[in-house]
Amino acid sequence: KFLLLVSSILLLCGFDVEHYFTNFTPTYTMTKISYGVFMLIQFFYMLRCLQININEIKNARKLEVELAQNRIAIAISQIQPHFLYNSLTAIKQLCVIDPGRAEQAVGDFAGFLRENLDSLSSSSLISFQKELNHIKNYLALEQLRFGCRLKVHYDIEISDFHLPSLAIQPLVENAVRYGVTKKSEGGTITISTKNTRAGILIKVADDGAGFDMYHKKEDGRSHIGIENVKNRLKAQCNGELTLESQLGKGTVVTILIKKNDGSS
Known part of the structure; x- marks a missing residue:
């Protein structure tokens, strides 16, 4: 726009010089009219650009509010009364039979609560290592x-990257609640990361109960948390989330963080 404005001024000056030497008034008059029309068009164009910028700012603020609400909703959902009660009950029992292990459990419990509370005020990406510690x-x-009944396997090939807070932990919780513990014999949860050409690949897999992806079942499973994670990944680091599950075989959730978009 600046170049167009400068060009128009130089064009007008050129016609003024011609008018000075030729005294050809009609050309000078037409130039003034053309320039006036040009400036009018530019004025409306700038108004249009200003309107677009205002709309973009409004959309950005709306997205920021939605992301903040999603973070709060996920963090609150993680602090569930039954989970707190069960954890404290288990720690209480350990205090009698294994005080050393009980001390470690108290530390785990405090760390879990601290990370959830930190996520309420966290609007930026966090290190994967921090998320892994929370998990x-x-x-x-x-x-x-x-x-x-609950076995865990880690296959971490890369950890030097960033992602939204509470992006993986809710997926792990789903694997525990709706996957391996739904089987009487339990199962294994595998958390893995890999550096690929497309970007950083993160997987949370379990060999638990699984579910039929093409049949909606009222089994208490919450997909809202997964949708929140999916939206935050897309908005904050251009990440993608996909889910695959087979009834009786387990579930795999895959996150792809594209290169130069949230990875360090």
Whole structure:
């Protein structure tokens, strides 16, 4: 726009010079009219651009509010009364039979609560290592309750990247609540990361109960949390989330964080 304005001024000056030497008034008059029309068009164009910018600002603020609400909703959903009660009950029992392990469990419990509270005020990306520590605190508490029925395997090839807070932990919780613990013999949750050409690949897989993806079933499973994670990944680091599940075989949730979009 600046170049167009400068060009028009130089064009007008050129016609003024011609008019000075030729005294050809009609050309000078037509130039003035043309320039006036041009400036009028530019004025309306700038108004249009201003309106677009205002709309973009409004949409950005709306998205920011939605992301903040999603973070709060997820964080609150993680602090569930039954989970707190079960964790504290298990710690209480350990205080009698294994004080050393009880001390470790208290540390895990405090770390879990701290990370959830931190997520309420966190609007920026966090390190994967920080998210992984939160996951480990959560799983340590669940293993107090389920014992050998809940097995965990880590296959971490890369950890030097960033992602939204509470992007993986809710997926792990779903794997515990609706996957392995739905089987009497339990199962294994596998958390893995890999660096690929497309970007950083994160997987949360379980060999638990699974579900039929093409048949909606009222089994208490919450897909709202997954949708919130999916939306935050897309908005904050251009990440993608996909889910695959087979009834009786388990569930795999895959996150792709594209290169140069949230990875460090």
